[in-house]
Amino acid sequence: MRALLMFLMGFVLALAPAARAAGERPLTVGVVPYLSARTLVQLYKPLQEHLERSLQRPVRLVTAPDYLTFLDKTAKREYDLIATSPAFGRMAQNETGYVPLLRPQNSLEVLLVTLKESSLQDVSGVRGQTIATTDPLATLTLAGVRALRERGLVPGRDVTVRPTNSHANSLAAMRRGDAVAAITSSTALRQIGTAAAAPVRTLAVLSTTTPLLYLTSPMLRAPEVETLRRLMVEFANGTEAGRHFMEELGHGTLVPVSARDMASLDPYVDDLKAQLETLR
Structure with a gap:
């Protein structure tokens, strides 16, 4: 009976991460729609799978039908992690409180x-x-x-x-x-x-x-942000799948985003706001 109880306890513990993952709110990763949805899913699936495996939590990869919708959803904080257009990223930082996380090493x-x-x-x-x-x-x-x-x-x-x-x-x-x-x-x-x-x-x-930017929602706690930063750097720069992922994107490696990187985007944010006035 004792042996049976020990076996059942081990079985339950082994299932616990999966059970937590099944019941936990998914981490939503939003990718700006610069390519077709099918192409984006193919490109970013390795990152999604790595985060899901490492966090033991569901990770949902999503995009939007167009740039304007993606911008609106970002402003509503519907994404936990965004891979976004540089000007969008600077606007999200200034107006919604998104936290710059990482950028590709290669410039755009x-x-x-x-x-x-x-x-x-x-x-x-x-x-x-x-x-x-x-x-x-x-x-x-x-x-x-x-x-x-x-x-x-x-x-x-x-x-x-x-x-x-x-x-x-x-x-x-x-x-x-x-x-x-x-x-x-x-x-x-x-x-x-x-x-x-x-x-x-x-x-x-x-x-x-500055190329595509990764930022995290202000709704995430600081430890969650740092965990995502660490996992993404480990994946992109330290695993074969991650290096292939970065090669497919043509981004080199992932590096920190500097304040200078973000400030350099201000002229484009001005242009973006002017363009938005013509669309709304």
Whole structure:
């Protein structure tokens, strides 16, 4: 009887983590919709599985149908952890109290690309033409438009910037002849996996900025934040699956976010707020 009781006690203890995980509120990870939902799930699933396994807690990976919805859900604190657009991250920090957690080591290069067979030779060639971009609220778009203005190409006057909702759609717009160029990044081209179907060449590096940011909700306690920081660094920088994850994203490694990184995004936040005024 004693042996049976010991066996049953061990069995119950072995099931306890799973039982806690089943009954505990999921940790919600929100990923900004810069790619299709299916692609984002495929890319971020290794991180989700690592966190779920390490925390012994359900982890829910979600996105939103568009940038505006994602921004609104972030403002409502519906996400515990966000992988978000840089300008969104700075706004979430300033206005909602989200805590900067980590950033990829590699900076974000904002590219202006065209099809390989295009006759365009430089940025000046897009004057009077249409440029495709993902979303008017994306930091890539904000940074690209700012760089075009600095080059004397004012959107709406000298060039048309047309949102397509995704990087893949921007490439498709060029293939159809609806746009002569697109604002994108080398990491986005790599992640969508369709660059081979639409061979492109870079006309210019329009600007360089802080890449996608990871932040945590102000609803999480400080120990929870530090646990997430530690687990994500261990995963990305210290495991084979994590290194593959970072390679797939083109992000290098995960590093701390500096106050300087965040402050550098303020001009884009100003542009973001101006763009929001036109949408609401």
